[in-house]
Amino acid sequence: MAKYANVSVATVSRVLNGTGAVADQTKKAVLAAAQKLGYSPNLLGKNLRQKQTRVILVMLSSLANTFCSKVVHGIEKEAVKNGYNIMICATEDSRKSEETYLNFVRNKMADGIIILNSTLTEEEMKEISSAFPVVQCSEYVDTQTTPYVSIDNRAAAYDAVSCLIHSGRKKIVYIGVANDLISSRLRLEGYRKALEDNGIAFDESMLLFGNYGYRSAMRAVNNFLKKNIFFDAVFAISDRMAAGAISAVRQSGRRIPDDVSVIGFDNTDITYMFEPAISTVAQPQNEMGEAAFRMLLSRMQEEMPKNIILDHKLILRNSN
Numbered sequence: 001m002a003k004y005a006n007v008s009v010a011t012v013s014r015v016l017n018g019t020g021a022v023a024d025q026t027k028k029a030v031l032a033a034a035q036k037l038g039y040s041p042n043l044l045g046k047n048l049r050q051k052q053t054r055v056i057l058v059m060l061s062s063l064a065n066t067f068c069s070k071v072v073h074g075i076e077k078e079a080v081k082n083g084y085n086i087m088i089c090a091t092e093d094s095r096k097s098e099e100t101y102l103n104f105v106r107n108k109m110a111d112g113i114i115i116l117n118s119t120l121t122e123e124e125m126k127e128i129s130s131a132f133p134v135v136q137c138s139e140y141v142d143t144q145t146t147p148y149v150s151i152d153n154r155a156a157a158y159d160a161v162s163c164l165i166h167s168g169r170k171k172i173v174y175i176g177v178a179n180d181l182i183s184s185r186l187r188l189e190g191y192r193k194a195l196e197d198n199g200i201a202f203d204e205s206m207l208l209f210g211n212y213g214y215r216s217a218m219r220a221v222n223n224f225l226k227k228n229i230f231f232d233a234v235f236a237i238s239d240r241m242a243a244g245a246i247s248a249v250r251q252s253g254r255r256i257p258d259d260v261s262v263i264g265f266d267n268t269d270i271t272y273m274f275e276p277a278i279s280t281v282a283q284p285q286n287e288m289g290e291a292a293f294r295m296l297l298s299r300m301q302e303e304m305p306k307n308i309i310l311d312h313k314l315i316l317r318n319s320n
Helices: 009-017 024-036 043-049 066-081 095-106 122-131 153-166 182-197 214-225 239-251 285-300
Strands: 055-060 085-090 112-115 134-137 148-151 172-177 207-210 233-236 261-266 279-282 308-310 313-315
Touching: 055 066, 055 095, 066 085, 066 285, 085 095, 095 112, 112 285, 122 134, 134 285, 148 153, 148 285, 153 172, 153 182, 153 233, 153 261, 153 279, 153 313, 172 182, 172 214, 172 239, 207 214, 214 239, 233 239, 239 261, 285 308
Parallel strands: 055 085, 055 112, 112 134, 134 148, 148 308, 172 207, 172 233, 233 261, 261 279
Antiparallel strands: 279 313
16 A cells, blocks of 8 residues: 555554554545555454453343333443444353353453342352452342442332331232342342332242243242232332233232232333333443443443442332
């Protein structure tokens, strides 16, 4: 290209990289030569020279989760704005897959990683975070050395259950997931605290568990109905579980919300597509993703950002 434009290699480099002073006429000659010869920059080589890939990893358990997909959209939007690409890594809760993806960053194939959920322990997260830039999003295990962005899950569950109680409901079934995620623990704590503050005794028999899905909640509620234990409300920690609970209750001949009120969690698409439309706790999914990327950008610049707790919102529809 230098020969074609009749300039030095150094001049071509300055024009293509936008560095140094080059006369307008010379710049035009170089750019015309680049177009004529069909030149495209070797971004990989450039990034390697600059010791960065301009790629970040986003690790999550499943792409089927519509909540996660909206968070990822927020991450990608902010990443593109800052000249980065994202690589989505779905682990299906496989420890082997997690290690494979983490090695991408260890081997400098990505500049950093945003983890939505994982099987990593607190100590493991601390160790990884000390080696390369890591940010936790939504779920988190290490609160001291690995920054995170999330909502106050305890307060969100408290608000939802309090809403049911203030509407006259006293026998409230909790549908959760028996896992080690911080959100599961805090939402159960919020449920129990709302009962306590309103003078309602906690009853362990009112706790049901599934896997966040529609069918699992439907099975759990169907089995619970066979016990003939009275209940007049359901708080589910996912919208799909709330939908499954509604279907089971209606099939038993009881009415929603007249006989049983239901509130879900996340404000995913099913809440307004289902009949009746489901009341839910909304998380600011896009905002959460955008904040997570900005936090990671600070980490990659060797800063230590503060943890961020975003506001949740209780959205009341026709299920309560």
